[in-house]
Amino acid sequence: MFQMRGITKHYSGVMALNGVNLDLAPGTVHALVGKNGAGKSTLMKVLSGVTQPDSGEILIDGKPVVFRAPADAHAAGIAIVHQELSLVPSMSAAENIFLGSWPKRRGLVDWQRLSSQASEVLARLKSKIAPSSIVSELSIADQQMVEIAKALAKAPRVLVLDEPTSALGDADSARLLQVIRDLAEAGVSVVYISHRLAEVEAVCSHVTVLRNGETVGETAIGHHKRSDIVNMMVGQTVTVPQPGRTARPDVILSVRGLTRRGVLTDIDFDLHAGEVLGIAGLVGAGRTELVRALFGVDRIDSGTIDIDGTRVLHPTIAMMKRLGMAFLPEDRKHQALVLDLTVRENTTLAVLAQLGSRLGLFRHAKERAIVDDVVERFQVALAHAEVPVRALSGGNQQKIVFGKWLATAPKILLLDEPTRGIDVQAKAQIVGILQALAAEGLAIIFISSEIEEVLQVSDRILTMARGRITSVHDADTADLNDVVLAATS
Amino acid sequence: MTTTSISSKGKSGSIRLSPITRHIALLFVAYVVLYLVFSVTANNFLTSFNQFNILRQTAMIAIIAVGMTYVVICAEIDLSVGALAAFCSVCLAYMAVRLGFPLWIAIPCTLLIGACSGCLIAFMRVTFRIPSFITSLALLTALRSGCFLISGGFPIAPMPPGFTMLDGATIGPVRLPTLIMIAVYVIGYIGLRHTTFGRSVYAVGANEEAARLSGINVARVKTAVFVTSALLAALAGIMLTSRLNSATPTVADGWELDVIAAVIIGGTSLFGGRGSVVGTFLGALFMTTLKNGMVLLGVAPYSQGLISGVVILVAVLAGAIEFRRR
Numbered sequence: 001m002f003q004m005r006g007i008t009k010h011y012s013g014v015m016a017l018n019g020v021n022l023d024l025a026p027g028t029v030h031a032l033v034g035k036n037g038a039g040k041s042t043l044m045k046v047l048s049g050v051t052q053p054d055s056g057e058i059l060i061d062g063k064p065v066v067f068r069a070p071a072d073a074h075a076a077g078i079a080i081v082h083q084e085l086s087l088v089p090s091m092s093a094a095e096n097i098f099l100g101s102w103p104k105r106r107g108l109v110d111w112q113r114l115s116s117q118a119s120e121v122l123a124r125l126k127s128k129i130a131p132s133s134i135v136s137e138l139s140i141a142d143q144q145m146v147e148i149a150k151a152l153a154k155a156p157r158v159l160v161l162d163e164p165t166s167a168l169g170d171a172d173s174a175r176l177l178q179v180i181r182d183l184a185e186a187g188v189s190v191v192y193i194s195h196r197l198a199e200v201e202a203v204c205s206h207v208t209v210l211r212n213g214e215t216v217g218e219t220a221i222g223h224h225k226r227s228d229i230v231n232m233m234v235g236q237t238v239t240v241p242q243p244g245r246t247a248r249p250d251v252i253l254s255v256r257g258l259t260r261r262g263v264l265t266d267i268d269f270d271l272h273a274g275e276v277l278g279i280a281g282l283v284g285a286g287r288t289e290l291v292r293a294l295f296g297v298d299r300i301d302s303g304t305i306d307i308d309g310t311r312v313l314h315p316t317i318a319m320m321k322r323l324g325m326a327f328l329p330e331d332r333k334h335q336a337l338v339l340d341l342t343v344r345e346n347t348t349l350a351v352l353a354q355l356g357s358r359l360g361l362f363r364h365a366k367e368r369a370i371v372d373d374v375v376e377r378f379q380v381a382l383a384h385a386e387v388p389v390r391a392l393s394g395g396n397q398q399k400i401v402f403g404k405w406l407a408t409a410p411k412i413l414l415l416d417e418p419t420r421g422i423d424v425q426a427k428a429q430i431v432g433i434l435q436a437l438a439a440e441g442l443a444i445i446f447i448s449s450e451i452e453e454v455l456q457v458s459d460r461i462l463t464m465a466r467g468r469i470t471s472v473h474d475a476d477t478a479d480l481n482d483v484v485l486a487a488t489s
Numbered sequence: 490m491t492t493t494s495i496s497s498k499g500k501s502g503s504i505r506l507s508p509i510t511r512h513i514a515l516l517f518v519a520y521v522v523l524y525l526v527f528s529v530t531a532n533n534f535l536t537s538f539n540q541f542n543i544l545r546q547t548a549m550i551a552i553i554a555v556g557m558t559y560v561v562i563c564a565e566i567d568l569s570v571g572a573l574a575a576f577c578s579v580c581l582a583y584m585a586v587r588l589g590f591p592l593w594i595a596i597p598c599t600l601l602i603g604a605c606s607g608c609l610i611a612f613m614r615v616t617f618r619i620p621s622f623i624t625s626l627a628l629l630t631a632l633r634s635g636c637f638l639i640s641g642g643f644p645i646a647p648m649p650p651g652f653t654m655l656d657g658a659t660i661g662p663v664r665l666p667t668l669i670m671i672a673v674y675v676i677g678y679i680g681l682r683h684t685t686f687g688r689s690v691y692a693v694g695a696n697e698e699a700a701r702l703s704g705i706n707v708a709r710v711k712t713a714v715f716v717t718s719a720l721l722a723a724l725a726g727i728m729l730t731s732r733l734n735s736a737t738p739t740v741a742d743g744w745e746l747d748v749i750a751a752v753i754i755g756g757t758s759l760f761g762g763r764g765s766v767v768g769t770f771l772g773a774l775f776m777t778t779l780k781n782g783m784v785l786l787g788v789a790p791y792s793q794g795l796i797s798g799v800v801i802l803v804a805v806l807a808g809a810i811e812f813r814r815r
Contacts, residue, residue: 295702297701297702317701317702317704318704318706321704327702329702334696334698334699335698335699335702336699336702337696337699338691338692338695338696338699338700338762339695339696340695340696340762340763341691341692341695341762345688345691345692348688349688349692349699349700349703349705350703350704352685352688352689352705353685355685356684356685360684360686361679361683361684362682362683362684362685362687362688364683404703
């Protein structure tokens, strides 16, 4: 029996966990669910010895233990399979399964024993992967299996799986769920973290729901309907006042049958001038992939994109820019900004072509005018435009990215997680900018992992799952629970 | 980031120079010290003949180094420049002497050969993502071999009458190669600091993905810098032919290392995104002056390479410390 009792953890004044309990009986599969930021990952960090709780205790068979480092948790029989795979792609499955603790004979790796031991572990998973196969040549589903085998090789008492099916198709997911049931039958306690409630119902016997760092429900599956669990995850439904915007007459972007094999399937939607279209969905649902495909970053296999009467079959970045599209990617530091260049140089990066005179010389005065305009319009807090953009806060960096793209005078803005990693005040400013732009008639696609935020700023909301659009909601009538339900299906 | 001395007020209110400007200032001080030391210790160092000789010796390496500065800022490398200069020299002499082409045809053809070589590196990099290090390394050996194949292993000489004027002509006390070098530097400086292309070079070198998502045509920028570098190597090859009044398959051996040394000593980052043409000029001048002074002082040839190596290491170390301080 494995228990966590009253686990509490603060991070610089913010309560990440507040008196959380978790009981794991041998041979059970226990689901841990909650929205982003509910405290799931902090709880798992405590369980795996990565962080120490401020108070509370961990009991194994009734005896208290303290995990000062991951090695302690490891020794106590806890193994975690993280959502991001941590395999060495160029090594074989067997080498990865016993990474760092390969069986040795006279100081050299004993390849025969390595192979036979790996076969044993893989057989427990009913996997047909050959121990000698190179990981980079395996499918994502098989790689996930190797990752689980790696955890199993440590003969854990508690196995934590964090979103193990997020990268898998239906058939592979079903196979994995069967493996999990078998492991539980063999006496392992499994903690199953997932947003996919259908899977939770299919494989778990118990569920713990976290919200804002607190346990809001702990129950056996089957006693609750799915909508009750969603209610517990979301909590009190807050009605957000909608900004009064005028009706949207003309369709400015029309997408039909957009498909990118294995990533996006048959995407249809319209976007109107002055409209904010929110896209909700889990990580891996295809939201980022959709906007990247629209902007011509990733190739599309079929489908059409009509912008303002122009039909596009094979979008490229240059073409979409010319047609009035702007794209603010999710990874601000690696995709949107050149951190070593100055604020001035970053601000004009998307309009460089306009800054060359007829003789080919740089129009420095015009550049300064553009930069001054952006800094003033967005109230960027900075001493002058010659500092590297690296030195700015996240919120101010994001304002520069907005300014950089608005300098291109776009008609359509694609925003991928524009509020990620910036403080509350800057977030509010960004949302304000967004609403002002929509009021000016820009059409905006807004992606955020925070569903409340999507509801707050959007006129309409699309939910996506597994590369498809699963529902469309009108913001006036949309219910938070419905949106969450559609996104977790 | 800036080559011009844009100074910025730090939080404390003190005037702070950008890292690259500071690097160039340091390098300048080091150069002045070196110059003073040789002035006192080496007998003929300060003679005007020797002073102009230093500039003349610097010219070809320094010209190629301008192109290399663009390439390195773009986070790429071109190891083929020395071999390409030699190959262009041999091709020019072959066309002008063996085939009897007039110079006004042979010289443009030579430049075209250079441009093709740059295009090849760019094509492999842009289309197949083969690192420029690999392609240019292969080109280095292939082009050198080409020199021997075309020339048959022997010098091709003499060049048509008048061609030596390219090296020998003077305006006042200044020889033509020095003037060509100055012209290349002025154009190179303007191209990097005062055109939109130059700005793209920095952006692509510092963050290729962000540049691409901003709508910059990364493939075109990379192609342009490799072609620029190769064209300048071809130009240096032509000037070398004029100076020697012949083409020899073994000339310009190891130039790529001198060129890269000049660029790195000048403060350009091998990781891309930072660098300047002004720094490169000082770097090239520094290396030539050092070699010149060592010869005048009678330093044993075997020791000269050791001293140059130490100087390169110290310069790179200074740059690294500078970068970490930021």
